[in-house]
Amino acid sequence: xxxxxxxxxxxxxxxxxxxxxxxxxxxxxxxxxxxxxxxxxxxxxxxxxxxxxxxxxxxxxxxxxxxxxxxxxxxxxxxxxxxxxxxxxxxxxxxxxxxxxxxxxxxxxxxxxxxxxxxxxxxxxxxxxxxxxxxxxxxxx
Numbered sequence: 001x002x003x004x005x006x007x008x009x010x011x012x013x014x015x016x017x018x019x020x021x022x023x024x025x026x027x028x029x030x031x032x033x034x035x036x037x038x039x040x041x042x043x044x045x046x047x048x049x050x051x052x053x054x055x056x057x058x059x060x061x062x063x064x065x066x067x068x069x070x071x072x073x074x075x076x077x078x079x080x081x082x083x084x085x086x087x088x089x090x091x092x093x094x095x096x097x098x099x100x101x102x103x104x105x106x107x108x109x110x111x112x113x114x115x116x117x118x119x120x121x122x123x124x125x126x127x128x129x130x131x132x133x134x135x136x137x138x139x140x141x
Contacts, residue, residue, distance in 0.1 A: 001074070003105045004037045005115030006046035008131065013047075013063050014054050019116070022131035026114065029138045030072045037114075038074045039067075040104045042097060082107050089123060102126060 012023035030037050044064050051060040067073065078100065085103035090096055102123055105113060112127045113120055120128040129137060 001036050001038050001110055002112045002114050002129070002134070003076075003101065003110045004039050004043070005101065005113055005117060005120075006039075006043045006050065007116045008114055009039075009043075009047045009063075009067060010050045011116070011131075013051055019131065022135060026131060026134055026138065027070070029135065031070065033138065033141060034072060035138060035141060036072050036074055038076050038105075038108065038110060040076045040078055040101065042078060042100055042104075044068070044075070046097065076104055076108050078104060079107065092122065094119060094123065 008023045008026060011020045012027055014020070015023070029035070044067065047067065048060040048064050051063050068075065082100065082103035085106060086096070086099045089099035089102050094102065098117065098119055101113065102120070102125070105111065106125060111125065112129060114129050114131070114134040116130060118128070120126065
C-alpha cells in the first residue's frame with residue numbers, strides 16, 4: 001500500500017498542467033486496478049484548506065466527500081503513539097505535518113509515499129515516488 005500526500009489530490013483537482021494530468025491518471029489507475037492507497041485525516045485537512053484557498057469552501061467540502069468515497073482509499077487514524085516518531089523527524093528538520101505523515105505511515109507499516117514534495121527524500125525509512133514514478137510503479141502491478 002502507498003500513502004498519498006495531499007499535493008497529489010490538490011493537483012488532481014486544481015491543476016490543468018501535466019502535473020494535474022499525472023495526478024488524475026494516478027487516481028484513475030488505482031481505481032481501475034483496485035490498488036489500495038492510504039491517507040490520514042490530516043491529509044484531508046490539507047486538501048480542504050488548499051481547495052478552499054484556490055477555489056471555495058463548498059468545492060472543498062464536495063471534493064473531500066468525493067475523495068472519501070473512493071473505493072480504494074483507506075483513511076488511517078492518527079494515534080497518540082505516533083508522537084515520538086513525529087518529534088524525531090521534526091528534529092531532523094522535517095515540517096510538522098510531513099513528520100506526522102511519516103510517523104503515521106510507519107505506524108501502519110507503509111514505507112512508500114506518493115508526493116511532489118522532495119522534503120520526504122531526506123527520510124531514509126521511506127521511499128518517495130513523484131507522480132511519474134508512481135504511475136510507472138502502478139503500471140507494473
